[in-house]
Amino acid sequence: MQPKSLQMKNFGPFIDEKLDFSQLQAGGLFLISGKTGAGKTTIFDGMTFALFGETSGNLRSGKEMRSMFASPTGETSVTFTFEHQRFTYQIQRKPEQTLAKKRGDGVTNQTAKVQLTIFDAEGKEKKQISKRTEVDAFIKDLLQLDAKQFFQIMMLPQGEFRNFLIASSNEKERVLRNLFGTEMYQQFNEWLKEQVKAQSKKLEHQQLLASQIMERFEWEEAQEVLTVAEGLTLWAQDLEKQQAQLQQLLHQKDQAIQEMKAAQDAFYRAKEIENARIEWQGLQEKSRELHAKKNEIAQKKAQLNQLVWALEHQEIMQQKEERVKEAQQATQQINETKQQLQEIQQQQVSWQDQRALIDGIKKKQEAASQKVQRIQQQIPLAQRTQAQQEEVVQLEKAAQQQTTELTKINQAQASAKAQAQHLAEEIEALRGFQAEAVKLVETQALVEKWQQAKAQFREAEQKAGEQQQIHSELVLEQQQLAASLLELQKTLKQETSQNARMQIARLRLLLEENEPCPVCGSLDHPNTQEHTTYRIEDIIASEQRLEQTQEKLTKIQQQVSANQTLQEQATLRISEWQATSAAAQKQVAFAWTTVQQAFAALQPIENQETITEETTVAELKKRQSFNQQKAASYEDAQKKHQAVNEKLATLNESYQQVSEQAKKAQEARQLAEGKLASLQEQLAGATYEQLQADLAKTNGLLREYTQQIEADARQEAQLNEQQAILSEKLKNLQQFFEEKQAAKTKAEQRLTQRLQEAGMTEETMRELIAQAAQTTVLSEEIKTYEQETVFVQQRLALLDAQLKEQAAIDLNQLEADYLQLQTVMEELQQETVRKQEKVNGNQRLFDELQVIYQQNVEELAQLGQLQQLAETINGENVKKTSLERYVLQQFLTEILEVANERLARLTRGRYQFELADKVGSYRSSTGLEIDIYDDNAGQVRRAHTLSGGESFIAALALAISLADVIQQRAGGIEIEALFIDEGFGSLDEESLEMAMEALEMIENEGRMIGIISHVRELRARILQQVFVETNGSGQSRIRIKE
Template sequence: MLPKKLVMSAFGPYAGEVDIDFSKLGKKGIYLISGDTGAGKTTIFDALVYALYGEASGPVRETNMFRSKYASTDTQTYVELIFCYGNRDYRLRRNPEYERPAKRGSKIVVEKPAAELFLPDGEIVSGVKEVTQAVAELIGLDRAQFTQIAMIAQGDFLRLLLSPTKERSDIFRKIFNTGLYRFLQEKLKKEAEETAKKLESIKRDIEHDKKNIQLAENAVLEDSPLLSELISKISEYTNKDRKTAEQISKKIADNEEKLAQNNSQLGYAASMEKIKQEMALCKTEIEKNIPFAQQLEKNYKEAKERYDKEYAAAIEVIAGIKDNMGTYDEYDAVLVQEKEYVSQLAVMAQKEEAECRQLKILSKQIEEGKKQQSLLQEAMLKKEQCRHREGILQKQLEDLQELLVNTADYNALLNRYKKACEAYKAEQGSQKVIHAECDKMEKAYLDEQAGIIASALQDGRPCPVCGSVQHPQPAVLVENAPDKEQLDIIKKKRQMADKKVSELSMRAGDLKGQLSALDGQIIKKAEQLLGCRERGRIKEQAAESQKNADRERTVIRQEMDKLQKEVLLKEKLDRELPLLSGKYDDIGEKAKEYQQKKAVLAANIENIGEKKTEKAKLLTYKDKTEAVKMLENKEMHAVLLEKQMNEAQKKFAEKENFLSSEKAKFTVLRGQLEKSSTLDLEKLKSMRASLTQAKKELTENQQLIHIRMAANEKALKDIIEQKDSYEELTEQYIWQLDLAQTVAGMQSGKSKITLETYIQMQYFDRIIERANTRFMVMSAGQYELIRKTAAQDMRSQSGLELDVIDHYNGSRRSIKTLSGGEAFKASLSLALGLSDEIQSSAGGIQLDTMFVDEGFGSLDEESLEHAVSVLNTLAQGNKLIGIISHVGELKQRIDKQIKVSKMPYGGSRAEVIN
C-alpha cells in the first residue's frame, strides 16, 4: 500500500482544505515531516489511518475530536486518500460525526459519519463498516496490525520493548492471532472444572444416599471407603429385613382369618338386634298415622263437593269474556293512534319554533362576522414584517453572545498561558540543576571504571581497552565515586526532567497559538458587529448592544403575538362565514317543512276522534284492562278449585299407602325373628377387640420394615448406578487436571509458560533475530537483543521478557538498563523486526510505506547516523519511509520533506519539498 495523495478539510489543526501530494516524494526513500509543536505533524498519520479504517493512528485521539476548531461553520470536515495497491489506484473518502448549521433555518444539526471507497473498476462501496471491512480485506491487515507494521509511534514500541510477559502476550495475541491456543487452554481448564463438578456432584449424591439408609433400633452399619464393600453390606442388611417381613406377613394372614370369622358372627348377632328395633319402630308409626289418615279422607270429600258446585259457572263467564276481547283491542288501537298524532304535532311545533330561533341567531352572527373580516385585512402583512425584523435581531444577539463567550474564553486562556510560562521557567531551572549533577556523577563514574581496570594492569600484558602492553600512566581510583545504580537513578531523573520541560514547552506553545488565533477572531467580530477594535471597550459595547437588541426583540414579539391572534381570527372567519350562510338556508327550508307536517297532523287528529266514539258504544267493561282482570280472576278461581281437590286426594292416598307398607313390613320382621338362633354379642365384641389390636401391632411393625427396606433398596440402587460413573470420572479428572495445568503453565516447580506463550515465544525469537540485524548496526556492534529464558519467580508468567548482551564487556543484563538513546535504537530495531515478521507471517501483504514518529532526539550524532543508515537500507527495497522529528540534523540529512506550519489565524498548512 503506497499513498499517492491525501486531502484534509477542517481536520484537526487544519482549518481549510490541505492537499498533500505524496507522489512528489517518489516511491522509495526517506522523507521528513517537520514543523512546530502542535502544528499537525501526527495529524497527517491520523488522517491517513482514519481514511483507511475510520479511527485515529493512536489511542489518545478519538474520531469525534477531528473537527477543526479553527474551521468556519460552513466548511465540511472530511479526509480523502488516493493510494496504490497491486499497481491499481483506489480512492477513499470519509467524514466523522460533527455539528454544522442546517441548510435551512438557523438550527445546528449533526452530520452523520459516512465513508465511500471508489474501486478501479468503477464500483463504489458505501457505509462506514462496509468500507472498513473492504479495506481490511484488500490490504490483508486490520487497523491494529497496520499501525504495528506501518505506523511506528515511540510510545507504542517502547511499551513493546519494556513490557512484561503478560502485556507482550496481549500484543502478540492480536498481531499473530494466538488466541486460538489461549482458547484451547481455557477449554481444557473448563473441561477439567466441569469434570470436577460432576465428580463432586456424584460424591454428594452418594453421601446423601448413605444418610438415607435406615437401620433397626440398636443396629449398626459400618461405613467403607470402597463402594463395592458398602454395596455388599447394604445388600446383606436388606435381605435380613426381607426375611423378617415374610414371617410377619404369615402372622397377619392367620390373624385376618380369625378376625373374619368373628366379624361374621358379630354381623349375624347385630342383624337380629336390628330386626327387634325395626319391629318396635313399625308398630309406633302405624299407631301414630291412623288418625292422620282419617282427617285426610274428610278433607278430600269437602274439596270434591266445592269443585262440583262452582267450577262450571266460572268456565261459562271465562268463555264470554274471551269472545268479546277483539272489540277491546280495536278500541285500544284507536286510542294509541290518537295519542301518537297529538305527540307528533307537539314535536313539530317545538322543532319549528327552534329553527326560527336559530335563524335569528345565525343572521346576527353573519352580520357581525362580515364587519370583523373587513377590519383584519392588514394583520397578515404586519406580522410578516415583524417576523423578518425578529430574525435580524436574533442573528445579531447570537453573534454578540458568541463575541462575549469568545472574550471570556480569551481571558481564561490568557491566564492559562501565563501559568504555563511560569511553570515552564520554574521547571527549566530544576532541569539545569539536575543536568549539572548528572554530568558530574557520570564523569566520576567513568573515571572510577577506568581506575578499576587500571588497578588490574600488569606490565607485559595487553590492556583490555587499548591493547597496549605498556602502562606508563594508569588511571587512579576516584574517591566517593557513584555506583551504577546511583548513576542510573540520576539519569532517570534527568530524563524525567527533560520530558517534563519538553511537555511544558509544548503546552505553552499550544496555548500561545490558541490565544493568538482567538484574539484575531474577537477583533474581527467586534469590528463587524460594533465597529470597535479597542479590546477594553468590546465587552461593554457588546453587552449594551445586546441589551438594546433584546429589548427591541421583546417589543416585536409582543406585537407579533397580538397580530397572530388577529390573523388566526381572520382565517377562522374566512372559513366559518360561508358555512354559516349555507346553514341559514338549510334551516329556513326545515322550518317550512315543519309547518306543512303540522297541518297534516291536525286533520288526522279530527278524523280519529269520530272513530273512537263509535267503538266505545260496543264495550261491556270500561276498557280491555278491566276485562282482562276479570278474566284472570275467574281463571284463577277455576284452577284453584281443581288444585285443592287433587292435592287433598293425593295426600289421602299417600297416607293410605304408607300404613299398608308398615303393616306388611311388621309381618315380615316378626317371621324372621321367630326363625333365628341366639348368640353372645358382648363376648364376640371382646374377642374382636383383642384380634384387632394384635393385627395393628403386626401391621405397624411390617410397615416399618417395608419403609426401611424401600429406603435402603433405593439408596443401594442409586449407589450401584453411580459406581461406574464415579470411578470413570475419577480416572478422567486425574489426566484432565494434569493436561490443563501443563498447557496453563501451572506445573509445580516449573516456569510458568502457557501453551499460548510457548507459541508466541517462537514468533518472538524470529522477531528478535530480525531486530538484531538492525540493532547491531545502530549500536556499532555493541548490543544484541536476546530473550530471557529464566523466570524471576515461579508465580508469574514468563517467557517473553528481554535481556541485552553487551559485546564490549561480554555481560548480559536487563533491557531496562539501556540509556534513553540506546532504548530508542533497541525499540526501533524491535519494531522493524516486528514489522518484518508480521508481513512474513501474513503472506502476500504489500506495504510500500512506513512512518516513524519522534524518538531521534535522544540519539547522539553517531547513533543518529547508524539509525538513518538502517532506515535508508530498509527504504532501498521500494519502501517509502516518513519520519516525524524536531532534530535539526535530520533536516540537513534528508532532502525530501513535508513542512507543517502553524499559522496565527486559520489553522495549519502543509507543503511538500523535494
Template sequence: MRLHRLDLTAFGPFGTAQSVDFDDLSGAGLFLLHGPTGAGKTSVLDAVCYALYGSVPGARQGGGQGMTLRSDHAAVGTRTEVRLELTVAGRRLEVTRQPPWERPKLRGTGTTVDKAQTWLREYDAVAGSWKDLSRSHQEIGEEITQLLGMSREQFCQVVLLPQGDFARFLRADAEARGKLLGRLFDTRRFAEVEKRLAERRRTTEARVREGDAALLADAHRMQQAAGDAMELPELAPGEPGLAEAVLGAAAVARGTARELLTVADCRLTARESAQAAADRDLADTRELDRLQRRFAEARERAARLAEGDDAHRAAQRRMERARKAEAVAPALDLRDAAEAEYERASAARTHARARLPRDLADAGAAGLSAAARRAAEELGGLESARRAERRLAELVQEQAGLDRQERADEDVLQEAEAWLAGWEATRTGLQDRVEAARQATARADQLDGQRDPARRRLDAAGRRDRFATEADEAQRQALAAAEHAVGTRAHWLDLKEQRLNGIAAELAAALTDGAPCAVCGATEHPAPARRTAGHVDREAEDRALADHQAADERRARAERRLGTVREALAAATAEAGDTPTARLAEEAGELEEQYTRARTAASGLHAAQEELRRAEHEREQRVAARQQAAVRSASRVAARDRLERERTTLEEELTRARGTAESVGARAAQLERRAALLTEAADAVRAADDTAGRLKDADARLADAAFRAGFDTPRDAAAALLDAAAHRELQHRLDARDTEEAAVRALLAESDAADAARRPPADLAAAETAAADAGRRLRDASSARDAAALRCAELDRLSAHATDAVRRLAPLRTEHARVARLAGLAAGTSADNERRMRLESYVLAARLEQVAAAASARLLRMSSGRYTLVHSDDRTGRGRSGLGLHVVDAWTGRERDTATLSGGETFFASLALALGLADVVTDEAGGVRLDTLFIDEGFGSLDDQTLDEVLDVLDALRERDRSVGIVSHVADLRRRIHAQLEVVKGRSGSVLRQRGAG
C-alpha cells in the same frame, strides 16, 4: 500500501479545505514536507493516521473527538472532514471520516452535537466507478486493520517514522526498549505464558502444601493414637523429606504398639485362668450353702406338719360328708328351682289381678281369656277410623299450606311490581356507568402511550442539566490546562534558546589540550568559551521539556473529557429539548395524575357491565315470578273447594267412631290396654297353678334322696353339702398337706443334703469377694488388651491413609517441581537461566537482533562503512540481560554503547534503526508492502557529506518502488529535493502548497 490523495477540511491548523496529491509527490521517490515551526507539518501525518484508524498518534491523540481535532480557524458552518485515497493489498479504497461536531442549532439558540460519521468506498476498475462498502465505524476499523496487518501503534512506528523516538530508543535502557518492542511485536502472549506458569507454580505449591498439611494432621492423629510415644518430624509443609519422615515415625509407632499388644495378650491369659479358678471355688461354696440351707428348711417344715395333724383329720371327715351330700344335690337344686318359680308366678298373679276391673278380679283363667278376645275384636273395628283421622290431619295441613302459598305469592307480586316500576331508571343509570368506564379506558390507553416519552424526556433533561454543569467545569479546566501548557512550552523554548546560545561553553568544557575539537577538529584551543551567569544546561532543559509534556498531556486529557461531556450534553439536549426540567417534571406529574384517574375510572368497567347484566337477569326473573304467582293463585281456588268437601265427610265418620273418647286414637288406646291386661292376667293365673304342682313333686323326690344317702332329714344333707369354691378350697388344703409330707420325706432322705448338714457352715461372702476381685482384674486386663488392639488398628489405618496420601502427592510433587523449574526459567530467576533473561525478553531479543541486522545494512552506507549495530545479551549491572544494543566502530574495532554517539551519528543511526524496524514489522505483519514512508525531523544535525549519504540511502528506497516523505524545515533540503509540500502558516490558518518533481 501506497497513498494517492488526502483531502482535509477544518482539521487541525487548516481552517479551509486542503488537498495533497501523493501520486504527484511520489514521482521522484523523495519529497519534502516543510514549513515553519507550528505551521502544521505533523498535522498532515495526523490526518493520514486519523483517516485509517480514527485517532491521531502519540501524545496528540484526541480519541477521535471532534472538539479536539477541529480547527479553531474553521467557519461555524463548516464540518471537519478527512478523506484518504490509498491502495492496499491490491485494492483501491477511499476512507472518509467526520469526527463529532458541535454546531449551532438550526432552530433556536444554542448548539447541538452531530455524531461521528465514517464511509468506506472501493474503486471498481471494471465499472469505472466507486462503490460503497460500509458506514460502520467498527466494520471499517476491522477492515483497515486486517488489510494493513498493523495496529495504530505499529503503523505510527513503521510508516510515520518519529526520529526523536528512535534516538531515545538508542539511549534507553533494556526495560524501556522492551516496552517499545513489546507494543510493536505484540509479545503479550509470551508475558501471559510467564504469568500462567507463575500462577501454575503457585497453584501446585499450594496444593503440595495442603497435602503436606493433611499429612502432618495424620501424623498428629497417629501421635495421639500412640499415646504421645511418637516423635513428629520438625519440618513445615512443603519442605522436602516431610513424607519420608512421617512414614518412618509411623513405622516406629506401629512396631511399639504391636509389642504392647503382645504383652497385654499374655497378661489377659493369666487373668482369665485366675478368674476360672475363682469361679469354680465360688460355685462349690454356693452349692454347699444351698444344701445346708435345704436340709435345715426340710426339718422346719416337718415340725410344722406335725403341729397341724388334728386339723388335717377334721378336714378329711368334712370332705367325706360332703361327697355323700353330693348325691342329694340334684334333688335339692330341683326343689329350690320349683319353689322359686312358684313364688314368682304367685307374685305375678297377684299383681295382674290388682289391675283388673272389679267385676273380673276373681275370674278364672278361662273367663279372663274370653274377655280379652272380645276387646281385641272391638279394637280391630277401629282401623278404618284411624285412617280417616290421619287423612283429616293431612287435610288441615294442606289447607294451611295453601294459605302460606297465597301469602307468599302476594308478597312476590307486590315486590315484583315495586321493583319493575323503577327498572327503566335503573337500566339507564347502569348503561351510563358502562359508557363512562369505556371512555375512561380509551383515555387511559391514550395517556399510557404518552407516559414513557414524558419520563424519558424528563430523565434526559436531568442528564442535560447535570452535563451542562459538568461541561462548564470541564471547559474551565481545559482552558486552565491549555494556558498552563502554553506557559510551560514558552518556558521550555526560552530555556532551549538560552542553552543553544551557551552551547559553546558546554563544548568547551570537554576540550583538552592536544585532543581534537568535536566541532572544528583543531588540537589547539586558544580561547575556549566560558560559562556565564544563568547558564542553562541540558538537565534544566530536559526538566522544562518534561514539565511541558506533562502539562500538554493534562491539557489533552482535559480536552478529551470536555469533548466527552459535550457529546453527552448534546445527546441529552437532543432528547430533552430546551424545556426546563421543572416544567417537564410538572407535565410528567400532571400526565401521571390524569392517567391514574383514568385508570381508576376505567377499572369500574367490568363491574358496571356485570351489574347491568345482573340487573337484566333479575328483571327477567321477577317478570317470570309474577306470572307464576298468578297461575298458582288461580289453581288454589279449586283445591280449596275439594279439600273442604272431603273434610266434612271425614269429621262425620270420626264422630261416630270416637264415642265418648276424645279421638279415635284415644279409644283404640283404651281397648289395647284392656286386652293386654286381660291376656296378662289369664297367663299369670295359669302359670301359678302349674308351678304349685311342680313344687309338690320336688318335695317328694328330695325326701327319698336324703334317706338313701344316709341323712336323717333333707335339711341335714343340705348342711353337709359344699359349694364349688368351698369344695375346691378344702380339697386344695388336703392335697397341699399330702404334697408337703411327701416333699419333706424326700428332702430328709437325700444323702447329699444330709452329708452337707454334717460339714462346717459355708463362707459364701469370702468366695464372692475373691471371685469379684478376679473378675475386676480380668476386666482391667481385657480393657488394656482392647486398647492396645485398637491402638494398633488405628495406627495401621492412619498409616495406610498417610501412605495413600504420599502416593497421591508424588505426581503432584513431580508436577510442582517441573512447573517451578519452567516458571523460574521463563521468569529469569532460575539458576539454569545464566543471563536471567525472561521469556518475553528472549523473544524481543530475537526481534531486536533482526532489527539490528536490517538497520546495519543502511547504517554502513550512511556512515561510509564505519558503524554497525549489534544486539547484546550481556547483563547490565545487577539487572537482566537480553535487550542490549551496541554500535561497532570499524575505525577503532571496538564495540561501545549507542548512547556515546554524537548528535549527527545518533540521527542516522536512529534513521537506520527506524528503517530496519519498518522492514521487520512489515514482515511480521504478513509481508504487507509499504510503498509510502514519512521521516519526521532530525536532518538539521547532519553535515553536508553525511546528509548526502543519508539521502542516497533514502533515494535507494525508490529501487523498491517506495516513496519517502521527509518532514523537515532544513533550508538545504529545499535545494536537494524538488518534490515539495509546503505548509504556509497564516493568521486565518495554514494552507498547503504542492510542487511536483517536474
C-alpha cells in the same frame, strides 16, 4: 495500502482542508513542512483517527481534536480514501461533539459516527457500512493491524531509533516487549518465582508439622532425636517394645476372665437352689388355700350354667315380645285409617254443595274473554293515533327551532364581518417584522463571531500563561537534574574505582608464570603487589551497584536531554500563543465595530438601552424577543382572519340549508294534523291509555275466574284419590293384623314349652337375663382357679425332684469370691486399655510422620526442579540470558537480517548489523546488544561509534525493517506509504547529505515516503512539498507546491 486523499473538517488547526496524495505519487518522496505547531503531525493523526477512531499514540481523543476555530454548528469530521488490490475504500468518521442547534437556542450532543464505502475497480459502489462495530471489525480484518501497530509501521520517529541502537539490553528488551508482546514470558518468570516461594513455604509448614508430631510421641524409653528419619527408626523400635508389653497384659487379662467366670457360675448355681427352696415353701401355702375354695367354686359353676341357659334362650322371649308389639301397632293403624276415611267422605259432601257457585264463575269467565278480544282489536289503532299526536308536536317544535336558528345565523354573520375587518387592519400594521427579523439574524451572527474572538483571545492568553509556568517548572527541574547528575557522576567514579580494585585483586590470584597479564600483557610477574582479598559475593554486589549507578546516570542524562527539548518546545509555544493572542485581540476590536453598526441599523423599540460590551447580548435578546412577539402576533392574526372568513362562508351556507328545512317542516306538520283527525274519529274518543287500563282490569278478572275453576277441579281429583288410597290401605292393614296375631300365638307357645322343659318360670328367666354381666366374671374366676391348681401341683412335683438330696450351701462366701475375681479382672482391663491407647496413638503418629517424611522428599525434589527452571528462565545461567530475552533475540535477529539487506544498499556494502554474542558482566548488557561490522576496517564496532550521518542511515534501515517485520507478522495488507517524523534537525551538512542519499535509495523501492520536518535545507533537495501554513491566529491551511 496506498493513500489517495485525506479531508479534515474542523479537525485540529484545520477548518476544511483536503490533501490529495495522488498528486504526490509520481515522485514518491515528498516533504511536509511548516512551523512548529502548525499541524504537520495532525495529518497523520487524521489518517489514524479515520481508520481506528483514535489519534497517533492515543494522546488525544477524537472529541479533543475538534478545532477551536469551528463554528458552533460546524461538524468535525475526517474522510480518508485509500486503495488496496484495485478496490477503493472511503471511510468518514465523526467524533462525539457538542454543536449549537441550527434552529433556536441551546446545544445538542452528537454521538460518534462512522461510514465506510467500498468501490470496485470501475469506481462503482459495492457496499456501505455505517455501524461502528462493523466498520471497526472490517478495518481490523482488512489491515490485520490495530492503531498502535499502524502507528509503528507508518510513522518512524527517527530520534528514538538512534537511541535504540546504543541502548542497553534492558532498554531494548522493554521496547521489543512492547512491539512483539512478549509480556507472557516475563509473567511466566514471575509465576515461577511465586511457585518457588509457595513450595518453600509448603516445605516449611510440613517441617513444622513434623516437629509438632514428634513432640507428641509417648516413649517407653525416652531418647534424643535429631532428624525425622532418625525419629522414625527409633519410634519403630520403641513401638515393638510397647506391643510386647501389650500382648503380656492381654494374656493376663484372659486368665483373670476365665477364673472370674468359674466363680460366677458357682455363685449363680447356688443362688438358683436357694431360690427354688423359697419357692417350694410358697407353693405349699398356695395349695392349701386352693383346697379351701373348692366348694365355693362348685356353687359358682352351677350358677354359671343357669346364666348360660337363659342367655342361650333369650332370643325366644324377644321374638314373643316383638310379635305382641307388632299386633298392637297394627290395631292402632287400622283405627287411624278408618278415621281418615270418614273425614274424606265429609269433605266430598261439602264439595257437592258448591257446584252452583262454580257454574256462575264459568259464565263470567266466558264474558271476560270476549271483552279482552274486543279491546285488543282497538289498541293498534290507538297506538297509531298516539304516535301521530307525537309527530305533530315534534314538527311544531322543529319549526320553532329553525326560526330561532335563522335569527342566530343572521346575528353571527354580522359579528364575523366586523371581526374580519378588524383583523385585516391588524395584519397590515404587523407586516414590517420580517425585514427586522433578517437584520436580527445577521446581528446575532456578528455577536457570535465577536464572542468567539473574545474566547480565542482569552484562551490564547491563558495558554501563553500556562506555557510560561511550564517553562519555569522545567528550568527548576533542569537545575535539580543537573545537581543529581553531578552527584551520580561522582558516585559512578567511586564505584568504578572500587570495582576495578576488586577485579585486579581477582585477576592477581589467577596469574600464572608464562601466561600473559590481562592488564599489561607481560609473561613475567616479578612485582605482584599484595591486595585485599575479596569474596565472589562482594565482587558480584559491586558489579550490581556499578550497573545500577550506570543505569541511573543514563536515565538522568536522558531526562536532562528530554527536559531541554521540552524547554525549547515551551518557548516556541509561548511565542505562538502570544502571536495568536495579538491576532485575536485585533479580531475582537474589528468584530465589536461591526456589532455596533448592526445595532444602529435596527428599528428602535421601547425601553431600549445604549449598546455596550456588557449589555450587547441582553439587548439583542430583548430585540429578538420583541420581534418574535410581533411575528407570533402576525401569525396569530393571519390564522384568526382565515378562520373568520371560513366561519362567514359556513354561516351563509347554513342559512340557506336552514331556510329549506323550515319550509319542508311546515308542509309535513299540516299533513300529520290531517291524519290525526281521521284516527281520533275512528276511536270515538277513547285513548290508548284508557284501553290499556280496561284491558289490564279485564285480564285480571279473567285470571281470577280461571284460577277458581282450576282449584275446584284439583280439589275434586284430590278427594277421589285420597278416598281410594285410604280404602286400599285399610284392606292391607286388616290382612297384616291377622298375620301378626298368628305369629304372636306361635311365639308364646314356643316359650312356654322351653320353660317347662327347664323347670323355670318366665319371671325367673327374666331375672337371670338381667344378671348377664356376671357371666364373664364367673367364667374368669373359675378358669383362674383351675389354672392355679394345675400349676401348683406340677411345680411342686418339679421342685421336689430338684431339691432331693441337696446339701446346705454358703451363698455369702461364694459371692465374696466372685466379686474379688471381678475386681482383679477390671483392673487388668483398664491397664490393657491404657496401654492399647498409647500404642494406637503412637502408631498413628508414626504413620502421619512417615507420610509427611515421604511428602517432604517428593516436595524437596520438586522444589529443586522449580528453582533450577526459575534460575534458567530468569537468566541466572552461563549466557546470562532469560527466556524472554532469548525469544526477543530471535525477533531482533529477524529484524537485523531484513535490515542488513537495506543497510548494505544504503552503505554500498560497508556496514552490517550483528547481534553481539559476547556475555557481558551483567545481565542488563547481555543478549540484545547490537554491533556494526565495518567491512573497510575488517572488524566489529560498537554502534555508538558511528557518525551522525552513519547513525541516521543505520537507524533508518533498522526502523523500516522493524516496520516490515511487524507488518509481515501481523499478516495484514502491504503498507505502501511511510512517514518519517523529524530526526533531521541535529544533522550537520555532511550527515544530512548522507541521509538524503539513503532516502532517495529507499524511494526507489516503490514506497511513498513523507518527511515531516521544518529543516530548511530539505526544501531545496525534495521537489514535492506539502506546506502547512498558519494565518497567525492558530488556523492552518494545506498547500501542495506546484
